[in-house]
Amino acid sequence: AIDIAKLRDQTGYVTLDSGFKNTGATKSAITFLDGEKGILKYRGYGIEELAEKSTFLEVAYLLIYGALPTQKQIEDFQLQISRHTLVHEDMKKFFDGFPSKSHPMGQLSSLVCSLSSFYPESLDPNQTKEEFELTIIKLLAKMATIVSWIYKKSLGHPVIYPKNKYDYVSNFMYMTFGQRTEDVVIDDVVIDAMNKLLILHADHEQNCSTSTVRIVGSSDCNLYASISAGISALWGPLHGGANQAVIEMLEKIKNDGGDVDKWVNKAKDKNDSFRLMGFGHRVYKNFDPRAKIIKKACDEILAKLGINDPVLDIAKKLEEVALNDPYFVERKLYPNVDFYSGIIYRALGFPTEMFTVLFALGRLPGWIAQWKEMRENKEPIGRPRQIYVGEKNQDYVDISKR
Numbered sequence: 001a002i003d004i005a006k007l008r009d010q011t012g013y014v015t016l017d018s019g020f021k022n023t024g025a026t027k028s029a030i031t032f033l034d035g036e037k038g039i040l041k042y043r044g045y046g047i048e049e050l051a052e053k054s055t056f057l058e059v060a061y062l063l064i065y066g067a068l069p070t071q072k073q074i075e076d077f078q079l080q081i082s083r084h085t086l087v088h089e090d091m092k093k094f095f096d097g098f099p100s101k102s103h104p105m106g107q108l109s110s111l112v113c114s115l116s117s118f119y120p121e122s123l124d125p126n127q128t129k130e131e132f133e134l135t136i137i138k139l140l141a142k143m144a145t146i147v148s149w150i151y152k153k154s155l156g157h158p159v160i161y162p163k164n165k166y167d168y169v170s171n172f173m174y175m176t177f178g179q180r181t182e183d184v185v186i187d188d189v190v191i192d193a194m195n196k197l198l199i200l201h202a203d204h205e206q207n208c209s210t211s212t213v214r215i216v217g218s219s220d221c222n223l224y225a226s227i228s229a230g231i232s233a234l235w236g237p238l239h240g241g242a243n244q245a246v247i248e249m250l251e252k253i254k255n256d257g258g259d260v261d262k263w264v265n266k267a268k269d270k271n272d273s274f275r276l277m278g279f280g281h282r283v284y285k286n287f288d289p290r291a292k293i294i295k296k297a298c299d300e301i302l303a304k305l306g307i308n309d310p311v312l313d314i315a316k317k318l319e320e321v322a323l324n325d326p327y328f329v330e331r332k333l334y335p336n337v338d339f340y341s342g343i344i345y346r347a348l349g350f351p352t353e354m355f356t357v358l359f360a361l362g363r364l365p366g367w368i369a370q371w372k373e374m375r376e377n378k379e380p381i382g383r384p385r386q387i388y389v390g391e392k393n394q395d396y397v398d399i400s401k402r
């Protein structure tokens, strides 16, 4: 491999790769992705098999600790997590301060960052292995509670406290929708769909939010603040925020009379900034393997729940037109994971503004694993260079003469 730093010292030249389209920032043993062939693997296990056979918690263990857990290991992991699902009562006061219409992602980012104040031991970059494990467990455990509380508060409902007899995903669904089901754990079909969605979002190598987590953490910044930064990066509609943008777009098309061709043409018009949300991917140039699995899950769950959503008809038409249109075919723009995830979240009863928060809940194990790997590998602080294109020398002019 070329030693870029040495090359720069010898030549004075800096490489420029806007958007890091072909620049590796690290070596990683967590997730393998082949964008041409549409392959995604966590620690060597195909995403298809994990989505079919595994649970979200098991996949979280796999990503963070590097191997699938034994029965005993997963039971211990679940037990440890269940001991930390409560969040500090004072965190509820945050909700009194947020304006009623504040976006759930802003709330999530703030609440996760605030964990560093409630657990200041996390600020120590030299935590022992055991202390660090606890910092991770607390985050995994409290994130589900925080996410469900954000939802309950958005409705003006009282929050529901965790019930630790439930597994991770069931507990989350209970805290979110519990009162609707009168303490009965939500239907297996729903729990299964939720597990699949969270597994498919669990890691995706060096994407925008994960790179953010790694670069923030590279300054020895604590885990909670680093993950909070990742949550902010995920919020944008070109990244995780696309799942919210997809449903908003489908509704707009429906309310506009459902003329799909008109919107496809709008997306193709280079004088129009509109893009088909949920289409295209920086790395996948063939198909998004997650989208394939999610599309199937989407069909299944809608059939099982007996849902007939007019927005889904628009989505199907859009998919068909876009997949046959030379503009999209030539540019290899296929529906991505976000195109379908929103449709399932909607069917499960989540409001649109919660979609990206659910993505964050799924991505959490990946962010933690990547942060941990970066620290264990003792990676240097991330500090990109630049090509300076501004003024060379200017003479200072007194304000009275400008």
Ligand code: ACO
Pocket (backbone or CB within 6 Å): 237, 238, 239, 240, 242, 267, 268, 274, 275, 276, 277, 278, 279, 280, 281, 282, 283, 331, 333, 336, 337, 338
């Ligand atoms: N609709 C219409 N045209 C598009 C779209 C789209 N969704 N996506 C890309 N294009 C076009 C671009 O205009 C460009 O055309 P040109 O070559 O004629 O100029 C070409 O396809 C390449 O696009 P880039 O923006 O260069 O591709 P890039 O890799 O930088 O962007 C991205 C990838 C951000 C995902 C883009 O496809 C996009 O904006 N998609 C919509 C948002 C979205 O769905 N994001 C979720 C991504 S998945 C995730 O984060 C989990």
